[in-house]
Amino acid sequence: MSDSPSPARVVFLGGLGRSGTTLLERLLGEVPGIAPLGEVVHLWARSVLADEACGCRELFAACPFWCKVGERAFGGWSEEQARRMLTLRSRVDRTRRIPVLARLLAEKQAVAGWWPTLGTVELDEYVATYRSLYDAAGEIADCPVVVDSSKHASLAFCLAVAGVDVHVVHVVRDPRAVAHSWHRRVERPEDGRPMTSWSPARTSLHWLTENLSLELLARSGVPVTRVRYEDLLEAPANTLRRLTARIGLPPRLGFLADGEAKLSTAHTASGNPMRFTVGRIRLTRDDGWRTAAPSRHRHLVTALTWPLMIKYGYRRALQGEIRV
Numbered sequence: 001m002s003d004s005p006s007p008a009r010v011v012f013l014g015g016l017g018r019s020g021t022t023l024l025e026r027l028l029g030e031v032p033g034i035a036p037l038g039e040v041v042h043l044w045a046r047s048v049l050a051d052e053a054c055g056c057r058e059l060f061a062a063c064p065f066w067c068k069v070g071e072r073a074f075g076g077w078s079e080e081q082a083r084r085m086l087t088l089r090s091r092v093d094r095t096r097r098i099p100v101l102a103r104l105l106a107e108k109q110a111v112a113g114w115w116p117t118l119g120t121v122e123l124d125e126y127v128a129t130y131r132s133l134y135d136a137a138g139e140i141a142d143c144p145v146v147v148d149s150s151k152h153a154s155l156a157f158c159l160a161v162a163g164v165d166v167h168v169v170h171v172v173r174d175p176r177a178v179a180h181s182w183h184r185r186v187e188r189p190e191d192g193r194p195m196t197s198w199s200p201a202r203t204s205l206h207w208l209t210e211n212l213s214l215e216l217l218a219r220s221g222v223p224v225t226r227v228r229y230e231d232l233l234e235a236p237a238n239t240l241r242r243l244t245a246r247i248g249l250p251p252r253l254g255f256l257a258d259g260e261a262k263l264s265t266a267h268t269a270s271g272n273p274m275r276f277t278v279g280r281i282r283l284t285r286d287d288g289w290r291t292a293a294p295s296r297h298r299h300l301v302t303a304l305t306w307p308l309m310i311k312y313g314y315r316r317a318l319q320g321e322i323r324v
């Protein structure tokens with residue numbers, strides 16, 4: 001490539017899945033100047049290799065947006081590159097690597113060979129590919145800001161360590177609601193196969209790990225803004241106004257009115273089925289778990305996560321749980 005696209009500012013949505021990240025990405029994606037990209041971490045396997053549908057409902061290989069991004073960033077998508085990214089991910093982008101990534105970040109010492117089992121050469125190659133993708137996507141969408149809703153704290157650490165201009169939005173939801181969502185059987189619209197389901201204990205462990213990792217990232221000097229799912233649905237305009245101010249964009253929220261949002265087509269590469277939704281949606285909290293989740297599940301999740309629940313302002317919810 002003779003000319004490089006201008007650097008995109010990256011908004012990374014972090015947190016455990018089923019916490020409202022897809023909804024937040026769709027809402028942010030309606031703000032002028034912001035391009036939502038979906039869960040880019042899964043783009044290599046699900047989009048490039050498996051050719052699953054983009055949020056516009058075209059297969060990835062036929063989506064005009066992603067065709068242009070691939071051409072602009074890499075001279076076209078390739079199976080070889082996707083497999084290389086999966087290999088690199090297995091080596092550098094892992095939750096168990098976070099303590100070392102945090103130390104690298106804190107000491108600003110991402111020097112090749114400093115930690116031989118991580119391999120910063122591989123980390124640099126891995127992140128350089130993301131950087132090219134983000135920059136090309138921003139350029140093709142004509143947006144200064146792109147949103148990656150990959151969620152995994154480990155990828156946010158990788159980006160930050162390698163110097164990407166990233167602003168992390170830490171999305172939190174009541175863990176009892178998250179656990180109920182992960183326990184349900186849901187089919188993937190892409191192929192009809194069941195989505196991953198976890199026990200309440202396993203969800204609690206993942207909820208703690210992801211949230212504590214993002215707390216660590218915030219303490220490492222990376223800009224992190226916390227958003228609670230419940231606050232987003234309670235006061236969407238205020239929440240988005242606060243977020244756009246933090247991102248540095250004007251709060252143009254004309255798509256919000258009377259408790260509804262109007263969603264347009266988004267070229268999100270992977271993620272929750274809500275990425276296909278177009279048109280008006282009612283912004284209401286999904287509190288079905290309060291009656292549908294067995295009380296033993298709610299008590300177990302509360303017992304495992306209560307210190308962080310209190311930190312995130314779920315104290316009143318916790319008291320309600322104790323009275324049950």
Ligand SMILES: [Zn+2]
Nearest residue numbers: 054056063267
């Ligand atoms: Zn598309």
